[in-house]
Structures are given as structure tokens and as C-alpha cells.
Amino acid sequence: MDRSNNHTGKRVFIVEDEMIQAVILEKTIEKFGYEIVGKAKSGEKAIRMIEKLRPDIITMDIQLEDTIDGINVADKIQQYYLPEVIFITGNSDSLNYTRAKEVGFVAFITKPVQKEELKTALKKCVLLKEKGAA
Secondary structure, three states: OOOOOOOOOOEEEEEOOOHHHHHHHHHHHHHOOOEEEEEEOOHHHHHHHHHHHOOOEEEEOOOOOOOOOHHHHHHHHOOOOOOEEEEEEOOOOHHHHHHHHHHOOOEEEEOOOOHHHHHHHHHHHHHHHHHHHO
């Protein structure tokens, strides 16, 4: 990918415990013109890496490979800065949706991910970032 592109507001971090899903997300998001700045499979690793990298957008699975789920990760991160969050999950039950809504998100996408739905959510994140910077 050409790194000379303008990635302002387009730096994405992927939190996903399924390797194949993470690779698909990475390739798809890059094709849309966004920069992937990192990936994590566990909540603990995600928190550490996101704190250092400060991405603009986070795609967040809810069920992760450790005891901290994606909703808790988003909540902890938002205590020190406010990235745009897109939850991408197979756990679309009302409890998880309600918990995610309390933390806040731009989109709540159910797997399997539809490319156009993801593209729309990413564009909305960039618009929100631009609006917040104005």
C-alpha cells in the first residue's frame, strides 16, 4: 500500500481474536484507503497497544481470547482518549448491544461483515473525526 496517502483520521486498529477474520478485515479496510496501525487478539494487548498508537478508529470484536471483552476494552480506552469505535461481532444479543451502546459506538456490525456496511461505518468515523477537529 502507498504510505504517502493522506491518512488523517484514517488510522485503524483491529481488535479481533479470529485470525482469518482479522486478515479479511485488514485487507478490506486497506482497500478502502485506510491505514492499519495495529492488531490485537486479546483485550489486555489491545489496551496496551491502543494506548501507545492512538488510532483514529477501532474495529472491535466483543468476544476476545482473554477475560476482558471488547466492550470493556472500549470503556477503558475512552477513559484517556476518544477514538471512534465500530463493534464487529457475532454476539448481537440485546445484552451486548445495550452494553456497547452505553460505552458508545459509531456502528454495531454483525458477522459476517458486509463490505458496504463496513465502508459506510468507516466513512462515518472519518466525518465524525473531521467534525470534532473543526
